[in-house]
Amino acid sequence: MNEEILNGLADAVIAGDVEKAEKCAKDSISADMDAYTSIMEGCAKGMNVVSKKYECGETYVPEILCSAEAMNAAMDILKPHLKADATAVPKKIVLGVTKGDVHEIGKNLVKLMLEAAGFKVIDLGKDVPTEKFVAAVKEENADICALSALMTTSMIFMPDVIREVKRVKPSIVTMVGGGPLSAATAETYGADGYAKDASVAVKVAKDLVRSV
Amino acid sequence: MFGLMTGQKIDRIPVSPFAMGYAAKVCGFSIGDFYANAKVNFRSQLMAADMHGYDSSPMYGYASIGAWEFGGKIGFPYEVGHGAPYVIEHPVETPEDVDRLEIPDPTRAGSNPISMEVAKQCNALGLPAVFQVGGFITFAGNIMEPARMLLWMIRKPELVHKVISKVLAFQKLTADWYIDTFGPEKCMVFSGGATESNKLISAKQFETFTLPNEIAINKYVLDKGIHSVLMHPCADQNANIPHYRKIREECGWRGRYVWNFGPETPLEKQIEMFGAHDIIGGNVDPPSFQTKSFDEVIMLCKDNIERGMKNPSGYILMPGCELPPLTPPINVHAMMTAARKFGSFE
Numbered sequence: 001m002n003e004e005i006l007n008g009l010a011d012a013v014i015a016g017d018v019e020k021a022e023k024c025a026k027d028s029i030s031a032d033m034d035a036y037t038s039i040m041e042g043c044a045k046g047m048n049v050v051s052k053k054y055e056c057g058e059t060y061v062p063e064i065l066c067s068a069e070a071m072n073a074a075m076d077i078l079k080p081h082l083k084a085d086a087t088a089v090p091k092k093i094v095l096g097v098t099k100g101d102v103h104e105i106g107k108n109l110v111k112l113m114l115e116a117a118g119f120k121v122i123d124l125g126k127d128v129p130t131e132k133f134v135a136a137v138k139e140e141n142a143d144i145c146a147l148s149a150l151m152t153t154s155m156i157f158m159p160d161v162i163r164e165v166k167r168v169k170p171s172i173v174t175m176v177g178g179g180p181l182s183a184a185t186a187e188t189y190g191a192d193g194y195a196k197d198a199s200v201a202v203k204v205a206k207d208l209v210r211s212v
Numbered sequence: 213m214f215g216l217m218t219g220q221k222i223d224r225i226p227v228s229p230f231a232m233g234y235a236a237k238v239c240g241f242s243i244g245d246f247y248a249n250a251k252v253n254f255r256s257q258l259m260a261a262d263m264h265g266y267d268s269s270p271m272y273g274y275a276s277i278g279a280w281e282f283g284g285k286i287g288f289p290y291e292v293g294h295g296a297p298y299v300i301e302h303p304v305e306t307p308e309d310v311d312r313l314e315i316p317d318p319t320r321a322g323s324n325p326i327s328m329e330v331a332k333q334c335n336a337l338g339l340p341a342v343f344q345v346g347g348f349i350t351f352a353g354n355i356m357e358p359a360r361m362l363l364w365m366i367r368k369p370e371l372v373h374k375v376i377s378k379v380l381a382f383q384k385l386t387a388d389w390y391i392d393t394f395g396p397e398k399c400m401v402f403s404g405g406a407t408e409s410n411k412l413i414s415a416k417q418f419e420t421f422t423l424p425n426e427i428a429i430n431k432y433v434l435d436k437g438i439h440s441v442l443m444h445p446c447a448d449q450n451a452n453i454p455h456y457r458k459i460r461e462e463c464g465w466r467g468r469y470v471w472n473f474g475p476e477t478p479l480e481k482q483i484e485m486f487g488a489h490d491i492i493g494g495n496v497d498p499p500s501f502q503t504k505s506f507d508e509v510i511m512l513c514k515d516n517i518e519r520g521m522k523n524p525s526g527y528i529l530m531p532g533c534e535l536p537p538l539t540p541p542i543n544v545h546a547m548m549t550a551a552r553k554f555g556s557f558e
Binding site: 016057060061062063065066069098099100101102105108127151152153154155156157179180181182184185188197 | 233289291292293294295296298299358359362363365366367410411412413414417447451498499502503536537538
């Protein structure tokens with residue numbers, strides 16, 4: 001029964017089926033299942049499949065946005081039932097699009113995938129100045145600072161952000177991504193990691209955290 | 213470039229660096245004024261082309277097209293970090309907004325008057341009067357907000373179709389305005405957009421939402437007598453290529469088309485699909501102009517030239533998208549040097 005519900009949650013997320021996701025989430029509560037397990041073994045498992053399908057070119061952003069709707073609908077029901085001691089302290093990621101850049105579809109996909117993988121994401125949004133990244137890293141005591149840019153005019157702020165966040169927290173790891181970036185540019189900018197798109201961001205983040 | 217497009221004998225491959233914000237910066241203007249002021253736009257493009265000796269003529273256009281034209285608000289790129297106009301307010305936020313959306317008067321809509329002013333200055337010098345059509349997914353995304361439109365493609369597809377049909381009607385009116393002003397033989401169409409990228413949508417979604425409209429607008433301008441079209445399928449559109457070919461087939465391969473795909477699309481693939489009829493303009497990796505050295509850019513251009521010159525219908529050395537505004541001028545010179553050294557017909 002529990003496995004059926006978990007599979008139902010995962011399938012609902014994969015299919016972007018909001019109604020089914022809500023029903024499965026409610027069923028899991030009625031069955032007195034652990035909410036954290038439902039999120040990780042149901043919703044997150046489904047989103048992981050979506051992410052892999054995107055990486056292989058088998059699904060696209062419209063479908064991912066539907067999956068996100070389904071996942072969020074289930075999470076809204078499950079979250080109030082999370083037990084305080086049920087989860088390990090999640091790794092924190094400060095995430096944002098660098099100054100001058102208002103393109104955030106990629107950043108939002110990264111956020112979605114990271115949250116589904118259990119990271120706590122502090123989303124600073126778009127057009128974020130260096131000082132705001134620094135303040136958020138300090139205030140949140142973040143583990144990772146992740147920067148996105150779609151424009152060559154805005155990616156130039158990445159070295160500044162990387163230098164400044166490392167100044168306030170030397171142990172922080174940084175990762176960058178976005179259309180005009182490459183692994184070589186990321187290295188030149190001093191980033192610890194580079195994700196070519198949202199589908200690989202989780203792996204890069206996990207590898208970085210593991211390496212610290 | 214005009215020589216290549218009109219079938220004249222040329223001494224080297226043309227160079228068109230797709231320089232917009234770069235042209236402003238290298239001439240000492242702000243990128244904001246470049247997009248807000250037709251005189252700055254025209255003059256800086258002309259001056260930059262003259263300084264470097266490249267072959268493209270001025271044109272007005274930007275990727276956020278659609279929002280302002282249909283009643284939303286854009287910001288001009290005056291701040292550090294900005295590279296092009298950006299949307300502040302999308303005219304469609306709710307399903308009800310779609311029905312309320314009116315087809316604007318092309319002579320007053322958003323950036324159209326600026327674009328027309330640039331075209332008039334071009335026309336006065338015997339250069340083509342360029343206007344922007346096509347790119348329906350990009351255009352509609354700017355009207356509806358890209359993520360909302362992408363979600364509605366599945367949740368409320370009829371609303372996306374409705375907005376796109378209004379965009380098509382507006383683009384036809386814009387085409388009429390230019391053709392009536394200059395005559396079709398003096399006009400050139402620029403068509404493109406990045407939201408069509410297969411990083412965002414599938415080829416099937418391209419086929420469903422935009423292909424019939426692309427065919428319609430291409431037929432429309434060709435039927436009106438326009439001969440020159442610059443197609444810029446931006447970013448990774450490899451999966452859409454058969455559909456782009458379908459546009460040409462449906463139009464009987466009429467007109468002189470230039471294809472400028474993103475750097476993700478190999479030149480060989482473009483030659484295979486379009487080479488028997490069309491010019492290939494391509495497609496050096498744009499960020500490399502900003503981040504790599506003079507020698508590295510020369511080598512990238514050399515490789516591109518050697519592969520592109522195999523196109524039987526002609527080749528133009530171009531980046532795969534707009535030249536980064538912060539490109540060091542020496543790397544534009546590298547394009548010119550490479551074209552003279554490796555792209556000469558003498």
